[in-house]
Amino acid sequence: MTTLAIHNGRVVDPALGRDGIADVVIVDGRVARVGPGEGEMVVEAERIDATGLVVAPGFVDLHCHLRQPGFEYKETVASGTRAAARGGFTTLCAMPNTEPPLDSRAAVESVLKEVDSSALVRVLPIGCITRGRAGRELAPAGELAESGVVALSDDGDAVSDPHVMRQALSYSTAFGFPIAQHCEDPELVRDGQMHEGWVATWLGLRGRPASAEETLVARDIALAEQSGAHLHIAHISTAGAVALVRAARARGARITAEVTPHHLTLTHEAVAFPADGDYRELRYDTHAKVNPPLREEADVAACVEALREGVIDAVATDHAPHAGSDKEIEFDLAAPGISGLETAFGLLMSLVHEGALTLPELIERLTAGPARAWRLDEREGLEGLGTLAPGAVGDAVVLDPEASWVVDPAAFASLGRNTPLAGRTLRGRVVATVVSGHLAHRLATVGAL
Amino acid sequence: MTVPLTGRAAAAAGDDRELRAPDPGPGEEVGAGAAPALPWSQRHLLDLDIVSPAEIDSVLTLAERMLEVLERRIARVPTLRGFTVFTLFYEPSTRTRASFELAGKVLGADVVNVSPQSASVQKGESLVDTVRTLSAMEANAIVMRHASAGAPYLAARHSAASIVNAGDGAHAHPTQALLDLFTIRRQLGGIAGRRVVMIGDIAHSRVARSDIWGLTAMGAEVVICGPPTLLPRGLRAGERPEHAREALPPVRVETDIRRALEGADVVMALRLQAERQQGGLLPSLREYARLYQVTAERFALARPGALLMHPGPKNEGIEIASDIATGDHSIIERQVTNGVAVRMALLYLLSGRGAPEAAGGAS
Numbered sequence: 001m002t003t004l005a006i007h008n009g010r011v012v013d014p015a016l017g018r019d020g021i022a023d024v025v026i027v028d029g030r031v032a033r034v035g036p037g038e039g040e041m042v043v044e045a046e047r048i049d050a051t052g053l054v055v056a057p058g059f060v061d062l063h064c065h066l067r068q069p070g071f072e073y074k075e076t077v078a079s080g081t082r083a084a085a086r087g088g089f090t091t092l093c094a095m096p097n098t099e100p101p102l103d104s105r106a107a108v109e110s111v112l113k114e115v116d117s118s119a120l121v122r123v124l125p126i127g128c129i130t131r132g133r134a135g136r137e138l139a140p141a142g143e144l145a146e147s148g149v150v151a152l153s154d155d156g157d158a159v160s161d162p163h164v165m166r167q168a169l170s171y172s173t174a175f176g177f178p179i180a181q182h183c184e185d186p187e188l189v190r191d192g193q194m195h196e197g198w199v200a201t202w203l204g205l206r207g208r209p210a211s212a213e214e215t216l217v218a219r220d221i222a223l224a225e226q227s228g229a230h231l232h233i234a235h236i237s238t239a240g241a242v243a244l245v246r247a248a249r250a251r252g253a254r255i256t257a258e259v260t261p262h263h264l265t266l267t268h269e270a271v272a273f274p275a276d277g278d279y280r281e282l283r284y285d286t287h288a289k290v291n292p293p294l295r296e297e298a299d300v301a302a303c304v305e306a307l308r309e310g311v312i313d314a315v316a317t318d319h320a321p322h323a324g325s326d327k328e329i330e331f332d333l334a335a336p337g338i339s340g341l342e343t344a345f346g347l348l349m350s351l352v353h354e355g356a357l358t359l360p361e362l363i364e365r366l367t368a369g370p371a372r373a374w375r376l377d378e379r380e381g382l383e384g385l386g387t388l389a390p391g392a393v394g395d396a397v398v399l400d401p402e403a404s405w406v407v408d409p410a411a412f413a414s415l416g417r418n419t420p421l422a423g424r425t426l427r428g429r430v431v432a433t434v435v436s437g438h439l440a441h442r443l444a445t446v447g448a449l
Numbered sequence: 450m451t452v453p454l455t456g457r458a459a460a461a462a463g464d465d466r467e468l469r470a471p472d473p474g475p476g477e478e479v480g481a482g483a484a485p486a487l488p489w490s491q492r493h494l495l496d497l498d499i500v501s502p503a504e505i506d507s508v509l510t511l512a513e514r515m516l517e518v519l520e521r522r523i524a525r526v527p528t529l530r531g532f533t534v535f536t537l538f539y540e541p542s543t544r545t546r547a548s549f550e551l552a553g554k555v556l557g558a559d560v561v562n563v564s565p566q567s568a569s570v571q572k573g574e575s576l577v578d579t580v581r582t583l584s585a586m587e588a589n590a591i592v593m594r595h596a597s598a599g600a601p602y603l604a605a606r607h608s609a610a611s612i613v614n615a616g617d618g619a620h621a622h623p624t625q626a627l628l629d630l631f632t633i634r635r636q637l638g639g640i641a642g643r644r645v646v647m648i649g650d651i652a653h654s655r656v657a658r659s660d661i662w663g664l665t666a667m668g669a670e671v672v673i674c675g676p677p678t679l680l681p682r683g684l685r686a687g688e689r690p691e692h693a694r695e696a697l698p699p700v701r702v703e704t705d706i707r708r709a710l711e712g713a714d715v716v717m718a719l720r721l722q723a724e725r726q727q728g729g730l731l732p733s734l735r736e737y738a739r740l741y742q743v744t745a746e747r748f749a750l751a752r753p754g755a756l757l758m759h760p761g762p763k764n765e766g767i768e769i770a771s772d773i774a775t776g777d778h779s780i781i782e783r784q785v786t787n788g789v790a791v792r793m794a795l796l797y798l799l800s801g802r803g804a805p806e807a808a809g810g811a812s
Binding site for chain 2: 193196197198199200201202203204205206207272280281282283284297328329330331332333
């Protein structure tokens with residue numbers, strides 16, 4: 001019997017409505033007891049002193065890219081899950097745009113094998129919607145379901161053919177998992193490099209219009225409502241798309257949505273004014289190049305508001321690690337994406353510090369929100385995921401909401417050092433991460449009892 | 450080395466009377482006379498939006514003196530001897546490259562033309578590698594043209610040499626704007642308060658962006674006009690936050706060429722790329738010409754004595770009518786000559802060789 005006790009922290013477990021000083025005791029990988037003084041009752045245990053800190057369920061990320069197999073120079077299961085542990089994420093849903101893409105049982109099983117041998121946190125694979133992510137023929141969803149995928153997505157690209165998307169949504173209802181769509185119509189995006197707006201005009205970069213997202217969200221909501229399928233809007237980013245999701249949910253449609261930390265905090269101006277100064281040679285910051293692109297202030301405000309309301313279920317990182325050579329090139333050749341696992345909590349805490357969200361609201365959108373959106377907590381072995389209910393998966397984080405730190409990409413565990421936040425001071429830090437009762441990360445400054 | 454004579458020949462084709470002042474003979478230095486110090490603090494010329502009006506004025510003032518040098522029978526001075534300029538053009542160009550090459554040679558600089566094969570330049574490391582290589586060859590200035598907006602910024606981060614942007618994608622073409630400013634100032638006696646109307650494909654035009662920055666910095670009023678599909682977002686006040694003013698100065702936006710042209714002091718027709726029709730942005734070139742071609746009849750709506758300009762190369766019969774393109778109001782060929790003078794002034798300022806009078810001792 002292995003026991004881990006987290007002592008004397010402020011336990012914030014939004015799904016159970018708990019917010020108070022308590023101990024959390026995890027036995028054999030499951031939450032055993034939560035309550036004041038419970039840790040003292042345990043005789044032999046690994047102990048963490050969380051006095052003055054916050055204890056929460058482990059974070060669940062519905063959207064990240066681990067790049068293995070095929071792009072191990074950008075990230076591996078080992079490095080990506082180490083980054084996740086540092087960022088407080090105990091469960092990762094990994095996108096299938098690997099090489100080969102995860103469009104068959106064999107491909108999924110090879111990833112799961114790698115996860116078994118090298119992952120530091122839980123990894124739940126996502127399968128492709130279409131074969132080879134080509135957008136033409138459906139991937140074998142039944143076979144993928146049997147092999148353990150938790151959703152389907154061609155993320156990175158939208159399924160643009162409306163007939164294919166309609167059939168994919170309809171077919172998915174046999175398996176009960178969501179179809180996560182990257183909502184940007186490629187016909188409208190064309191070779192756009194950043195959000196279409198005044199900054200793109202200023203910099204002479206081709207724009208990706210907000211309407212490219214909104215038309216696809218509207219179309220796919222209509223398709224999903226007709227079939228009763230569960231449509232998940234990946235990385236929603238515009239005020240118009242948020243309004244469409246809000247209206248669809250009010251009608252009772254099975255629409256869920258996620259938003260990234262960067263779309264909640266940064267605007268398209270980040271491309272022209274990097275965080276470490278607006279020194280003009282640093283304009284065209286490829287580290288702020290991401291799809292969908294960073295939008296305008298009104299879009300950011302709409303996303304924050306929808307997250308607070310729960311119209312957006314979850315924060316997901318869209319952790320998209322790239323090698324330096326993918327970014328230190330011409331803007332229109334640079335790969336889109338932000339390495340986000342290690343900065344997510346610190347960046348999101350800015351919303352709490354400025355009063356846009358409460359800490360329990362933020363934690364809910366990182367834990368029970370995503371777990372319930374995809375019904376991960378109904379899967380065998382994942383009972384109670386996103387909560388600290390007795391019997392739940394023994395994942396927890398210890399957070400210091402006040403600790404300030406400076407983002408240094410060279411110190412990332414992720415191989416992807418591509419962040420627009422380099423040099424920026426964030427307030428809020430993950431102090432320790434527990435996965436199934438085992439410490440996966442602990443800052444050196446935190447002592448054991 | 451590529452066709453150095455194109456620009457020189459074009460320069461010689463300008464107004465003979467004005468350019469051929471009494472020839473002081475070869476060898477005399479630029480600006481040997483007394484002159485006030487010229488403000489200039491730029492290491493690179495990446496775009497005009499960060500160049501101050503005083504610095505722009507320095508280029509224009511110095512360009513006047515460079516024009517005098519060009520007027521000499523043997524237009525060659527040793528001012529930039531030992532200064533090495535590489536031209537690095539990833540896109541084809543005749544006039545801009547020749548203009549820079551001539552500008553460097555007239556001032557006695559060594560000019561080396563590099564033409565990367567586009568096939569070997571698909572990956573961006575090549576740009577960084579190339580710039581580092583040229584830096585290692587003791588380049589003093591690298592004049593670059595590139596299809597990617599922002600490429601000169603990337604180059605500047607890796608270059609010991611001054612980077613001169615000779616056109617980057619749809620972003621900027623600052624020396625074209627400087628020569629436009631120089632031309633307007635010479636022809637009209639000033640820039641402040643003048644109304645400059647740009648007509649055509651603003652969305653894809655690097656010339657339009659640089660001209661908007663330069664003209665508004667120098668106090669001109671700018672009007673842009675074109676079909677809505679060729680007007681970029683964010684130029685109208687309602688399409689951007691107030692703090693965007695410095696990046697994108699306010700301009701008047703029109704879609705009716707007649708309204709746009711009324712009261713213009715300068716009319717600039719921009720080149721229309723045939724791809725715009727294929728890209729679905731225009732019904733046809735014929736319709737474009739019908740609605741937006743600068744014709745003699747439309748040009749008559751401008752102020753008497755208004756200037757007609759074009760950054761070249763022209764599509765006569767599309768954005769500009771043939772008769773007016775070479776007519777009395779057209780100063781399009783003079784723009785070419787002025788371009789050499791402006792680029793001479795710019796290379797001189799970037800060389801950091803102090804005030805020009807200090808360099809005059811070699812005569």
